[in-house]
Amino acid sequence: MTPIEYLADLQTRLITCNxxxxxxxxxxxxxxxxxxVRMRIRLVNNDFVEVAEYFVFSGRICIPERYRYQWMxxxxxxxxxxxxxxxxxxxxxxxxxxxxxxxxxxxxxKCLSIMDLLDLLSEMDI
Numbered sequence: 077m078t079p080i081e082y083l084a085d086l087q088t089r090l091i092t093c094n095x096x097x098x099x100x101x102x103x104x105x106x107x108x109x110x111x112x113v114r115m116r117i118r119l120v121n122n123d124f125v126e127v128a129e130y131f132v133f134s135g136r137i138c139i140p141e142r143y144r145y146q147w148m149x150x151x152x153x154x155x156x157x158x159x160x161x162x163x164x165x166x167x168x169x170x171x172x173x174x175x176x177x178x179x180x181x182x183x184x185x186k187c188l189s190i191m192d193l194l195d196l197l198s199e200m201d202i
Contacts, residue, residue, distance in 0.1 A: 079111035082131070082138040086113065086190055093194060095120050095202045109133045110141075113190070121202050122150035127190050140189045147197075154178065159188050 077085065083104055090099045102114040110132045117125040130142040140161075147156040158176040165174050170184035177183060188196075 077136060077138060079106035079108070079131070079133050079138060082106075083111060083113060089191065089194060090115075090117065093198070095197060097122075111138065115190075119197070119202050123156065123202065124148045124150060124152050125193075125197075127193065129190050131189070138189070140187060143188065143190075145188065145190070145193045159185055159193065161185075161187065 083106055087101070090096055096117055097120045098118040100116045102116060104113040104115075105111060110130070112128075112130045114128040115126070117127065119125065125145065125147045127145045128143065129140050129145075131138045131140050133139075142161060144158065144160040144162070146158040148154060149156065155176065156178055160174065160176075161172040163172040165171060165182055168174050168182070168184045170186060173185040173187050175183050175185040
């Protein structure tokens with residue numbers, strides 16, 4: 077899958093997700109070996125998700141290199157979760173991947189793509 081195909085597949089997936097009521101592409105670009113996408117997503121329960129992902133194309137797949145996925149309540153005042161790989165928790169076993177939780181704790185995470193995030197959200201009670 078090329079970066080252009082990845083971005084197209086992502087939009088198709090967002091359109092067909094039954095837990096998403098709307099989304100807006102803020103910025104996206106693709107080159108032969110890399111790409112970037114930033115989107116705002118509204119869930120059917122009115123929660124808000126903002127995603128930003130810079131990915132590289134390697135071995136016929138797109139791999140997230142830098143990402144931030146922030147899920148908030150509908151008023152964008154309460155953080156539900158934020159997944160990112162900013163290198164500011166070096167003591168976590170999954171460094172740099174981590175998850176910020178609603179209660180302020182930070183837990184180990186794993187490398188996620190936006191597609192992985194959609195899989196996670198589909199398993200939650202939204």
